[in-house]
Amino acid sequence: MTTRQRTTITVNGTRYEREVEPRLSLADFLRHELHLGGTHVGCEHGVCGVCTVLIDGCSARSCLTLAVQADGAEVTTVEGLRDRESGRLHPIQQAFIDAHGLQCGFCTPGFLMTTLELLRDNPEPSDDEIREALGGNLCRCTGYQSIVESVRLAASRLRG
Amino acid sequence: MKPAPFDYHAPRTLEAAIALLARFELEGVEARVLAGGQSLMPMLAMRVARPQVLVDLGKVEGLDYIRADGDALLIGAMTTKTAAAESALVAAQQPLFHAATRLVGHRQIRNRGSVGGSFAHADPASEYPAVALVQDLQFRARGPSGERWIPAAQFFVSYMTTRLDPAEILAEVRLPPLPPGTGWAIQEFARRSGDLALAGIAATLRRERGQCTDVRICAFGVNATAVRLPAAEQALLGRPADGEHFSRAAAIAGESLEEPMSCIHASADYRRQLVRVLTGRCLEEAATRAA
């Protein structure tokens, strides 16, 4: 059988060291080894974007990455968005609530993480740029219009 | 959808990676190279790929770079597509490759997916092999017996198969410059934005005194590998760069395809039509860029 690999991943600022099976995806590692269940899994073959996290600051589908590949990496998940001290929601999270950017909420963590990257790189995106950035995230509930509005609202609040 | 078990190695150097591959080949162990994993991971999850060992290049030093080599550009195999898409050097010197990169998947995929991985994976629907064939890219392969350069025309063998030996690793891609005045275009047709192309065309041409010279047309997504369309290219050489001749070349492009693939989204005859349409559109677009 296969040899487990010692893997060290920093998630939301906390360093975790685990012996993992090589075939374990980063998504399953986060969810079932670290019990960070906010990163959801929608297709496990890299199409839906539900499992999006940031790896070293870049959005990635955690179902398309092995946990062992992320050895040494810094991973940010939806659990890392809230302010640690106060528990306050991140402005992006709050904007999704205020602009009704979610319904069932299952795809939402993926949208939030993708938006986090977008607004970091481009604080004032046009609607087309928002759409381009979110093209890899499927939502079956909202029809996306309210999501675009949420991102726009978040952008304006983050710019202050 | 969980992969079958496999062992995993993450060597630090290319030499170590090659040594591992050589050893596994000798031992009859099925090993696969893992680059960005964006194409391999779904195959693992569906258990259609069942390697016994993965050799991950993620920790190999010195495979992540974009640098000029005279007029040419050298790109390390593990450079991400996002890095290529955001590189000013690539944008300035390799506009066709740059445009192709931006057509690949979505941001999340480009962030992880490597430039070398796409060439080595040789998916027939991928944009990169078509660019390689149009622009005569060269591939530096490193193996147990040293390194060799493989020209694009020899690199792609068949469906997801390249000239690389089992213990060889694609280390670097060399992109020669587009000759001055070259017009270029790449267009594809997919069901949804970001999906793999049902058909696509990459094309370059130059104009001398209103006549087409050095016409290169390559189709992807239609055969087991990307394919140059010499009949269509020939039909344009020395001809006026105008709509009438582009249409004629486009029609020949569609007809000259050998047994296009068929799938639920596009039958063989529909793929011929797409190649015809996209060839015409690419030639028009390329002509606007040709000096």
Place this chain on the structure above:
Amino acid sequence: MIRDQLPTSQVRYVGREVTRIEDPGLVAGSTQFIDNLALPGMLHCAILRSPHPHARIIRVNANPALALDGVVAVLTPEDVRRLANPALTAPAGWGTHCLATDKVRFVGEPVAAVAATSRHIAEDALELIEVEYEPLPPVATAAEALADGAPLLFEQHGSNVIQARVYDWGEVDRVFAEADQVVRSSFRWNRVGANPTETFGCICQWDLADNSLSCYGSYQVPSFWGLARSISLNLPANKVRVISQPMGGAFGGKGGARATDIAALLSRKAGGRPVKYIEDRMEYLLAGFGQSWDRHYEAALALTADGTMTGLRVKLIDDQGATAEGYGTISVAKPLAAFTGNYRIEAARYDTTLVVTNRAPTAPYRGYGPPPHFLVLESLVDLAARQLGVDPAELRRRNYIGKEQFPYTIPSGNEYDSGDYAAVLDKALALAEYPALRRRQAEARTAGRLVGISVVSTVEPGVFDWNAYATVGVQGVGVPEGVRVVVDILGNVTVVVGFNLQGQGQYTIAAQVVADFFGLELGAVRVTTAPTDLAPPHFGQGGSRLGVAVSSAVLGACRKLEADFRRVTAHLLGVPLDEIELMDGRFRMKSRPDAGMSLAEVAGLMLGRSDLLPPGMEPNPQASCVWTAPGRNAPDDQGRCRSYLTAANATHVVMVEIDRDTGHTEILKYVVVDDCGTRLNPAMVDGQIQGAIAQGVGAALYEEYVYDGQANPLVTTFVDYLMPTIHEVPRTERDFVVTPSPTTAFGAKGCGEGALHTTPAAVICAVNDALAPLGVALTETPASPQRVWRLLRQAGLG
């Protein structure tokens, strides 16, 4: 209407665009979806599925799997034959056990299962199970199912026909004979389905001491699933407890009957350890509850010379797939609730044949049947307009049921409560700048472009009732939806419901009503779900009913509490009961509004000072209300009954352009005006509409479950099942009309399925308007580029 119902001087929440109480947990990632739940000692299940569309099972040997390290239990056909019963179906007798026992009837049908210490190991173990099949000839299409000598899926029935029934309403033959104009067409609607981003999942634990079962999972209709399990698993119903978890969408298409039985039986075989099963996406696409509406139509519309629609004939052959376990049969019956759409059509006939084939069983999906029916009806209306040379909007207007005609009973028996279709149309045409749009189209056509416009109107039957489905063997009139409103000793209010989150925001609706009723802050109201053994009678999400049902039930429970609290207050203040009123959260004297008690004071007193209560009163500051739609009745011999309580309506104006070379359709403009009565939370209604448009665009242009000629599924991943991304969904322009329902508490109508009734018809009608000058028509969904290109080629283009 809202004001009349709420004892408040200022309505703060009901009817307002308030943010949802569900959302903080969802955006934080802390909401406990089923796969986030783990129980001590839990095992993981994987299911071995048939690779054959139709085959006899000769032998199953699961012993090699049992030998794998980490495997704790296996489940075989032999086990389920001994321990379980076949599934409940409608009609009865068209289902099987949770594992195929004698033969498999579709690719993906469960054949064996494993419980192991991880899902990875469970999947490894599946590869060790030996199954010997004897392939049987498959039935790949409805036509094959009906052919003489066709292979039979259920030999005992002697036929592949589940049901053949003709409904006759009025003098159909006469109106067709007398018609000046008859338009007819055939239509092929290919399978689409729900595909919520979360698949089905459950954790089942069989308590061997108590012989009882607990099922945690993404259950849309918990008590219904619980009852069905008691039958399939031979347990008394009160020994099956279903705990519904928040769901990542469902849209009707979230099954789990077989998977729950499998996980339950594995738990039983594993000594009572909990067993988790999470359906993966390929399993969902192959054999989940994700395939709906596989239909072949022949239809005709009769009109008089002045464009009056007089008769509608629809002949439907519906491919139900391999069994009736998914209740796909019901979707054939539901169009009775709105058969003739928005129009005064005096007579109609519905000729239905439901067959089994070796495709996956069909299941509910948002709309539950009418969306394809409206594609047929609205396409016929457009055909008629073209033949008569009348503008399609004008032809519709001429035939609308007038606003003064409500309540209006349609020929198929349902009663529409209210509406003003002309007002909706007018608003839609104005918003779309319809005359200018037609001018743009004319200019585009002159330039050789293929541009089409549609104006499509539909009715959304809302607030479903079981009587709608009696015709396919589901007996019942009335669907309960119960809530319990509980006030604690400090005056905090909790609403207990029987369903869980699914996306529509019904917790917020419940909180809006309670908060306004008792003068509370919205955030102070807690809404929680109870397991089936503790919950009031309930159904859950389905048939665009829960918003209306929950708001009505909560209102009913609040009124009961109000009555009790007034009694306490009157007793304490020593005044007559009539002298006490509830206003803005205070139980006060009408003559001296400053004298009274707060909710907390009354509740505290009830629970803490029984000595002060009116004689005989229980210290029980809580109230239940179980709501069901009023005035429902049993169907007559032609299926006619008052089934759906409300009738919302909408008109969509769509402009598309077809690429002459590739057949690709682009939506250039999308205008929606709807009327679903009072909007309890306008932002949420908007979300339902835009979301359903996205699904409708998917059904019209992208999504399709394709099978080959041997009934093998060709769409098994998201690479091939093409749900619209952000780039494919149009940016819509929306407006609305409010015609309150006279039959519901706040005047609200069911609106959850709405736009999916309209969008596929609107998009396809626009495509056909674009194609009309070429003399070709698309009569099959979706309008995929390849399909449209074939038509263009037929017309000499492309």
